[in-house]
Amino acid sequence: MPHDHGHAHLDPASGDRRVAVAIWANGLLTAAQIAGGIFAGSLALIADALHNFSDMASLIIAFAARKIARRPADERMTFGYGRIEIVAALINYTTLIIVGVYLIYEGGMRMIDPPEVRGWWVVILGGVALAVDTLTAMLTYSMQKGSVNIRALFLHNLSDALASAAVIVGGALIILYDIRWVDPAITILIAFYILYLAVTEIGSPVRTLMLGSPPDLDCGAVVEAMRGAGGVRDVYHVHLWQMEEHAAALDCHVVLTKAGWNDIEGVKVKTKAMLRDRFGIIHSSLEFEHEDHAHEDADLYGHGEVGKNGEHDHEHGIGT
Numbered sequence: 001m002p003h004d005h006g007h008a009h010l011d012p013a014s015g016d017r018r019v020a021v022a023i024w025a026n027g028l029l030t031a032a033q034i035a036g037g038i039f040a041g042s043l044a045l046i047a048d049a050l051h052n053f054s055d056m057a058s059l060i061i062a063f064a065a066r067k068i069a070r071r072p073a074d075e076r077m078t079f080g081y082g083r084i085e086i087v088a089a090l091i092n093y094t095t096l097i098i099v100g101v102y103l104i105y106e107g108g109m110r111m112i113d114p115p116e117v118r119g120w121w122v123v124i125l126g127g128v129a130l131a132v133d134t135l136t137a138m139l140t141y142s143m144q145k146g147s148v149n150i151r152a153l154f155l156h157n158l159s160d161a162l163a164s165a166a167v168i169v170g171g172a173l174i175i176l177y178d179i180r181w182v183d184p185a186i187t188i189l190i191a192f193y194i195l196y197l198a199v200t201e202i203g204s205p206v207r208t209l210m211l212g213s214p215p216d217l218d219c220g221a222v223v224e225a226m227r228g229a230g231g232v233r234d235v236y237h238v239h240l241w242q243m244e245e246h247a248a249a250l251d252c253h254v255v256l257t258k259a260g261w262n263d264i265e266g267v268k269v270k271t272k273a274m275l276r277d278r279f280g281i282i283h284s285s286l287e288f289e290h291e292d293h294a295h296e297d298a299d300l301y302g303h304g305e306v307g308k309n310g311e312h313d314h315e316h317g318i319g320t
Contacts, residue, residue, distance in 0.1 A: 018143065019063045019150075022136040022157075026056040029132045036125045058092045059136075062153045082244035083209070085147060090205040092152040096159070096198035103191035110184035122171030122183070130164035133157050152205075155197050163190040213240040214248045222250070222279055223300065229274065231260020231267040233291050236298035240281075249283040250275060255294040264288055 033049035065088035073080040136157040143150040170183040204215070213219050219240055226235045238252040260267045268286060275281040289295070 016063065016066060018139040019059060019066065019153075022139050023056060023059045023063060025132045025135060026053075026059060029129055030056060032128060033125055036121055039121075058095060058153055058156050061088045061091055062150060064088075066150075079243055082247070086205045086208045086244075089152040090202065090209065092156060093198045093202040093205065096152075096156055096194055097202070100191045100195035100198065103187050103194070107184040107188035107191060111181055111188075114180035114184065116180070119171045119175035122174065123168055126164050126167040126171055130161060130168060133161035133164050137161055152201065155201060159190070159194045159197060162193065163187075166190050208242050211239075211241040214242050217248060217279060219301075222275070222281070225274060225278060226252075226254065226271060229267070229271050231256055231263060232271070233257050233260075234294070236295065236300055237303060238301050243283060247283065248279070248281045249285075250281050251285040253287045253289060253295070253298070255289050255291050257291055261288075261290045 030049050030053045062085075065085045068084045069082050071077075071081040137154060140150050140154040140157065143154075166186040166189070167183070170186045173179045173182045207215065217240065219238070222240065223235060223238060226232060232254055234255040235252050236255070238250070240248065240250050243249045254267075254271070256264070256267060268288070271286065272284055275284050
């Protein structure tokens with residue numbers, strides 16, 4: 001079954017404008033919440049302002065990553081700059097985890113000693129925050145389907161929108177019934193949800209940065225398909241990884257039969273076409289070896305034993 005890399009495409013300039021609008025919106029919201037929190041004497045609003053400031057930082061990181069990722073490969077970054085978006089996603093997910101832990105701590109302290117909260121200010125500024133967070137989530141929704149960087153950003157703002165809704169509910173309960181403990185209780189529940197989102201999503205960028213094989217690609221099927229190709233006796237030292245979020249790559253040694261060795265170019269063309277069409281592997285580097293001179297007992301995956309002088313122990317072949 002082909003490895004599907006299809007995803008929603010959006011004009012880069014249009015996407016940049018969306019993220020820029022979201023940055024300005026969160027910046028204005030942060031300033032408004034700080035001013036409102038100082039005026040109302042509400043530490044909760046100031047804390048939420050700091051939370052939104054972290055959102056603005058996440059937006060700036062994502063915006064910069066999008067710009068850098070479009071740079072062409074050069075002598076310093078021969079694979080290109082596409083992985084900067086993976087790094088940005090990791091930073092943003094890590095930020096989410098830190099924010100979640102901080103909110104649980106703050107919520108716990110306020111459960112012990114609930115502070116005096118001016119409910120109307122909480123409801124009004126919570127409503128403004130909900131509007132801004134919803135706007136930001138809407139701006140990034142269509143973009144997040146094709147980018148782990150923007151997905152981290154989208155989840156960041158979605159969690160903020162849910163938190164703002166909960167803050168409004170808490171403020172209303174404070175106004176109506178003077179239930180002050182409900183604000184930290186709701187904060188703790190939202191914090192656990194934020195942690196759930198971050199922990200379940202952070203594995204993808206970590207796997208990519210660790211050069212893990214694409215999660216939706218059956219490595220065993222790739223190996224068997226190559227072994228079954230005409231003129232191929234075996235493969236070893238197989239490396240499968242993601243060059244970028246949507247670009248799978250393969251590097252391996254291919255042991256050819258005598259007939260295959262006499263038609264190296266034909267075997268190469270057919271093998272590369274099979275890898276592209278069946279598995280979506282758009283970049284493959286194959287080192288061909290004659291079966292009479294192939295490495296014996298070589299590891300299927302990885303580099304194998306490291307020999308003297310730090311060189312990997314394998315026979316020389318023809319790379320292509």
